[in-house]
Amino acid sequence: MRYLGVFFLIILVGCGAIDPKTQPTYFSGTIVNPTSNYVTLHREEALIDTAYLDQNGRFSMRLEGLEEGLYHFDHPPEYNYVYLQKGDSIHIRINTVSFDESLVFSGRGSELNNFILEMFLTNERESYSIEKNYVLDPEPFHQLIETIRADKLTMLSDLQREVTLSERAVSMVAANIDYNLYVHKEKYPFFHENSPQVKDFPAAFFDYRKNIERNNRDLSHFKPYFQFMKFHLGNMAYEACTDQCGIIPTPEKPLHFNLHKLNIIDSLVEDRLLKDQLMRQLALQYWVKSQDTEARITQFYQVFAPYLKENRYAEELNDVYQSIISLQPDRDVLPLPIVDHQGKLTNLRKLTEDRKVVIYFWSTKYEGMLYRIQQKVAELQKKWPEYQFIGISPDQDAVHWSATIQEYDMQPQLQYRSINPEDLQNRLIWDNAFKSVVLENGKIVNGFANLQTSFQNK
Ligand SMILES: [Zn+2]
Numbered sequence: 001m002r003y004l005g006v007f008f009l010i011i012l013v014g015c016g017a018i019d020p021k022t023q024p025t026y027f028s029g030t031i032v033n034p035t036s037n038y039v040t041l042h043r044e045e046a047l048i049d050t051a052y053l054d055q056n057g058r059f060s061m062r063l064e065g066l067e068e069g070l071y072h073f074d075h076p077p078e079y080n081y082v083y084l085q086k087g088d089s090i091h092i093r094i095n096t097v098s099f100d101e102s103l104v105f106s107g108r109g110s111e112l113n114n115f116i117l118e119m120f121l122t123n124e125r126e127s128y129s130i131e132k133n134y135v136l137d138p139e140p141f142h143q144l145i146e147t148i149r150a151d152k153l154t155m156l157s158d159l160q161r162e163v164t165l166s167e168r169a170v171s172m173v174a175a176n177i178d179y180n181l182y183v184h185k186e187k188y189p190f191f192h193e194n195s196p197q198v199k200d201f202p203a204a205f206f207d208y209r210k211n212i213e214r215n216n217r218d219l220s221h222f223k224p225y226f227q228f229m230k231f232h233l234g235n236m237a238y239e240a241c242t243d244q245c246g247i248i249p250t251p252e253k254p255l256h257f258n259l260h261k262l263n264i265i266d267s268l269v270e271d272r273l274l275k276d277q278l279m280r281q282l283a284l285q286y287w288v289k290s291q292d293t294e295a296r297i298t299q300f301y302q303v304f305a306p307y308l309k310e311n312r313y314a315e316e317l318n319d320v321y322q323s324i325i326s327l328q329p330d331r332d333v334l335p336l337p338i339v340d341h342q343g344k345l346t347n348l349r350k351l352t353e354d355r356k357v358v359i360y361f362w363s364t365k366y367e368g369m370l371y372r373i374q375q376k377v378a379e380l381q382k383k384w385p386e387y388q389f390i391g392i393s394p395d396q397d398a399v400h401w402s403a404t405i406q407e408y409d410m411q412p413q414l415q416y417r418s419i420n421p422e423d424l425q426n427r428l429i430w431d432n433a434f435k436s437v438v439l440e441n442g443k444i445v446n447g448f449a450n451l452q453t454s455f456q457n458k
Helices: 004-016 094-104 110-135 138-162 167-191 207-211 221-245 254-268 271-291 294-309 314-326 348-352 366-382 398-405 421-425
Strands: 025-032 040-042 046-052 058-063 069-075 080-082 089-096 106-109 338-339 345-347 358-362 386-393 413-416 434-441 441-448
Touching: 025 094, 040 058, 040 366, 046 058, 069 167, 080 110, 089 094, 089 110, 094 110, 106 110, 106 398, 110 138, 110 167, 138 167, 138 358, 167 207, 167 221, 207 254, 207 421, 221 254, 221 271, 221 386, 254 271, 271 294, 271 314, 314 421, 314 441, 345 348, 348 358, 348 434, 358 366, 366 386, 366 398, 398 413
Parallel strands: 025 089, 358 386, 386 413
Antiparallel strands: 025 058, 040 046, 040 069, 069 080, 089 106, 338 345, 338 413, 358 434, 434 441
16 A cells, blocks of 8 residues: 555656646756856846756756746856746757847746746837937827836736736736836936926826835846836936035036935835945946046045945945045055066066056957057057057966967067956956056056047147
């Protein structure tokens, strides 16, 4: 009898009589033209699993006790989203030549994912056509957005008739629809900033603001929501400033406006992770992009410090702040270790001790940009002969680096490699392809120069 019991149990499992909610979830796929040899699955910032591709580009993951929700999978340098529920068995197929466009989901749970993907793909096209309608008056613009939204919600109810969706999945898709559309209502006032006739918004224009989720962990890593929040909080800060200070915020006074923003994020956002991310982005944006004075950058830091203590990105933000300060005019150049083309070790300060130098950055990883950078450097070197234009690369493979220098006809004696590649981003704030730093006699002249825009007056 006992054996028979076990036998029956096996039959039952085979017939699928076990509730899918207690079954593992399978996530597998085929990558055509792979750009790396693995796929990783993430939930928020946590790595859930890594699977290596076999010789046919296939991978497979078996996930036990998985929490339902939105995940993202990475096949560097690309990524996309997948919504997973317990008992799902999802297979993806991707050709990396057109990553997003070629993605197809099949298997149990695929209907929802194909729907989300389809919305993601139409969104870009649609976004462009909505932007062309920013010229409309508030009432017709409001109608346009609401009509598109109603159509999409109908498509969602159609899907719900075909497949059973959890409440959580439905609310995720609805959020996707809403935030992708309402971000346009948040951008619209900026577009009309200087046209006084667009002041009176119809009563219903901003109705959705009453229902914005401020505490939904599912959304904190969801790009449309994050984008929406950025613009929304910008508008709220703008309104707060006009109300409280009776002035119109101007780009010439970024500190004032960014302090309003900090305050708005603190008072409107409840979810800890989302708050940390928004504050991180605000601080980085202000410190790196505003090029404000050292005094004001420090003032922002002092107001920000109490929030920073409990922010999960505190270490990174403190480092960036220190780096920004060390790049202020007249500061000593940091002695960051670098090697020359013969492998000889030196440091950045020594290199600039007795001359005028412009350093710029390139990497064999972004070879696509290299030709344009070198063309620009050649042009500037002619115009500014008193400066030496020196390239610094994060490359660790000296042979490949040297070969690239030869291939692009650069002067090897003006090229260096960083010993700690992360120095370039973290200490010198290499945040764009044309970033450069102007140095003279071991001191910083301009820590935030740009090859394309900072060297025009001559
Ligand atoms: Zn103000």
